Amino acid sequence: MDRSLKTRLDARLGALLREPVYQRNDETEIRVDPGNVPEVLTILHDAVDLRFEILADLAGVDTGEVMQVVYHLWSPKSSDWLRVIADGLSREDPRAPSATFLWTGAEWLEREAYDMFGIIFEGNRDLRRIFMPADYTSFPLRKDFLLPDDAARSPGAGVRHVERSQAPATVADDPSAGIRRAPVS
């Protein structure tokens, strides 16, 4: 755990953070508003004592209540991975600024997040589906997207039959049954 990274982040980004810096094992986590992402990423990338120059990953997350965009960054100045969570995108119309102005390679990662979650990245020049066909209309990794066969609900697929106390609800009975588990933050 890199304690000095926490103080450096507080000094550089103090007002832009939604929550205090969180550290565990070899990871440091900060949460920002989606609108502040370009500013935060630019500071992280350019500040002389931060130098997070490698974008390790860009992923979409559906927590069941909101959408998130999660960036993982690596810097030679720190022994920690840095996780930047752009938190609080609405599930109805998820929008986030693009990171392609810093890392051109984020273009395909954002296309993937758009393909799987429907997150619109403003500023991405090529935001179309990457894996699914172009005329596909759903977003498969959203929590309300159920696998169309019951194989996904069979005990063999690892569904928690052990602890299910009542009969499983079907989507036809209750539309909210689509979101299978309690939301996480």
Add this chain to the structure above:
Amino acid sequence: MPERPASARRRPAAPTAQTADSTASSAAAPDSAQYASLDDVSSAQYASLDDPRVMLDRDIGADLFEPIPPFPTTTERESEFYSLRDGEMFLNLGPHHPATHGVLRLVMKLSGEQIVDVDPVLGYLHRGVEKICENSDYYHVIDQVDPLEYLSSLFQEWAAVLPFEKLMDVQVPRRAEYIRVLTGELLRISSHTLFQGFLALDLGGLAPILYSFIERDEIVEMLASLTGARMLFNYYRIGGVNGDLNHEFMSRLGDWMSRALKQTEANATLLNGNEIFARRTRGVGVLDRDTALRYGVTGGNLRASGVPFDVRRAHPYSIYPELEFNIPTREEGDSLARYLIRLDEIRESIRIIDQCLHNMPDGPIMAKLPRLLRPRPGRAWAAVESPRGMLGTYAISDGSDQPFRFRIHDPSLLNLEVASTLLPGNLLADTMAIVSSLDPVMGGIDK
């Protein structure tokens, strides 16, 4: 936006005297009637694209092999790509092409023999593994991720177990860590050896792939005696590995290690001294340092451009801090440098295996874990250095026995993305030298 070119290029129905006859017969024959319901053009005939004298019942070729998508363009970049200027043409490469390392389709815009622009089309191998992992319990995730990158599946397993071990605060026994490094580096050698063979094959040299497969087969058989499978090993476990080293594995490994270095050098001379190979790769597809960083390229491709970034040293995991090995880098950034980097890495991997064998500790190979894993709610990210670069995974747990979200970041995706900047300006014949030297594996890209 320009007029949709697909419709403009569609061949009009040939007005022939047979049309009336075929309409009449289609009404009579039940086969033709069924055919008409499938496709409304049953009465029309089309000249074949290959030979205009041949009349086809349906315009089969035009839709199937048309590089232009049959729907309006949606993005700025797409409409820019799918509009032709004077003297330019589209060429479709793949998806079924022996040199595309899986099922990759490249739509290329050519001016003469020179590539102007490239639009890679992905997704032919998409299986939705991330979604399947969300519906599998933690033990099942390991064999779900196994077939993603089939040339180095142990690294997929490694990347999958690391965040779970972080979430559960498992201390992996040291012997298990040594076995992981030992088997992982063996597979890295196998993967790099195959890379050399395939690069030569894509450039027209048939012999090196045969020697590559001798080495690979020996390594794969060795691992099969340890794990029971040749390709999809399912060997790493959360908290350790599945089985201890056995006599057959050790004796095979000893035999192979006694000749590994010599054999590697011998295989290398097959290509290194080849003038045709050197001329087709030197100075071709030069990737400079800044572009590589901006595109998120990792692995040997980044190190060939002069950036000494290797997750084993940049963010050490397992027992790599205790081992002695170098991170080879090169400055040129061309296809030849990317090939030579892999050779250097094979030598380093042999050094690592040697150290593992000398320092292998005794002890258990599995940590004690409950049968039903329920990690604490939380998030964990971990990355390993796979033969293709940084392979990362991000797991979110909600306290149940299935991951809430399991993200796999495959290095090949970004390594292939940079091809669309390397290819323009080169000749069509160099496409394969460049794409192949980036070493993408489509199974991992498409997930």
